[in-house]
Amino acid sequence: MVTPSSSHEPSSARAPLRPMLATAADRVPTGADWVHEVKWDGMRVLVDVRGGEVRVWSRNERDVTASYPELAGLGEAYDDMLLDAEVVALDGGRPSFHALTERMHVSDRRKAVRLAATRPVTLMVFDLLRLFGADLTDQPWSARRGLLERLDLTGPTWQVPAVHDDGEHLLAATAEQGLEGIVSKRRSATYAAGRRSSDWRKSAHKVTHSVVVGGWRPEVGSAGRLGAVLVGLPDGAGGWRYAGRVGSGLAGTAGQALAMRLRPLSRDDSPFDDDVPSIDAVGTTWVQPRVVIEVRALELTGQHRLRQPAYLGVRTDLVPADLEEVEDA
Known part of the structure; x- marks a missing residue:
């Protein structure tokens, strides 16, 4: 039985803990041991x-x-x-x-x-x-x-929000409603703070990726305005693999705001461990891989390239070190 405490400590200057994280599901788990929620x-x-x-x-x-x-x-x-x-x-x-x-x-x-x-x-x-x-x-x-x-x-x-017993039905319903997907949770699971656990499993519809920015290219006809960014994903060895060029979604104020974040991070060489095609590399201003952005793409190809990516926004809630977790999720 939880009872009220008589006194309260002042709020800490640090977060009380880090959240529990879900693993990717190859199928929706079924049975009475599992419950399912909308993935927001x-x-x-x-x-x-x-x-x-x-x-x-x-x-x-x-x-x-x-x-x-x-x-x-x-x-x-x-x-x-x-x-x-x-x-x-x-x-x-x-x-x-x-x-x-x-x-x-x-x-x-x-x-x-x-x-x-x-x-x-x-x-x-x-x-x-x-x-x-x-x-x-x-x-x-x-x-x-x-x-x-x-x-x-x-x-x-x-x-x-409500929880549901039938995960497959909920997954279908979220697809119809244009939602991101579902998270399935084991009813008996304790909370594994700061860890990724198979007791929580997520199934997503949208193909979105958190990527790090490694360079930017100017808008055609304007040397000063940002027109596209070159992005990367973790290569599994502590470095970054080139994942493609993102230009869609960067028109107007979105590109201007991102440019302000990137200009102080300029460097002389590419931060990607693999070769960037010359069609993308020529004219690029390279930057330190510190800014994480969210993109939507049709797919991530077998060569780890984003197909038709579009910029959604900066992920101020993530740092580059988080991307290994995000891509594994």
Whole structure:
């Protein structure tokens, strides 16, 4: 039985823990041991509530509280809890990562408050890791979920989405609705903080990739404006394999904002360990591989090249070291 604690420690300057991660599923697991949830196309966060104060942490332990002021009201719901969740931006009723990028990069609270009025986010809460000072990570998923549902966390910008017994039916339904996919979870599984576990398995519809930027090319007819970026994926040996050139989606302010991030990172040579075709390399300004972006592509070919990639936004919630995990997921 979880009971309230009588006192509260001040919020830590560090994230309370790192989130548990899912592995890729070659098929949807079936049977009574498994439960299934919608996979949201958003930003994974941990929400730490203590004594009325709310702090929001990204999966790479960045404090992103200022970016999402509409979540501050969770401090009035309960006095002490730690939630695992996904921040999503809904566009026409569907999650849109592109729309979320308008919010992810905002650190000025006043600007974030203005954006919250016109482009609000929704927190999709799917796990409860601490309640009233009690650590719940060693409890099975079924126990944590039962407590989460009893909290009745329904608010103006947060909710607890339903879970489902039939994963194959849910996967088909998410495909019809244009959603990202599903996550299947073993009911008896404890919470493996900071680890990737086969107790959580994800099945995705969309072909999206997190890639590192290794260079940029100017827009045709303009030496100063960014027109395309050259991107890479982990090569499995600690380096980067060239994955192609991305130009779609970079027109206008999107390209200008990305250029501002890349210009201070210039270097003399390519950061990719393999050869970049001369048609892409000539005229490229090489950069240190520090900026992670999200792209959508028709496929990743057998030669590890992105087919018809389009830029979606910068992944400020990821660093290059995270990409090995993302590609393995």
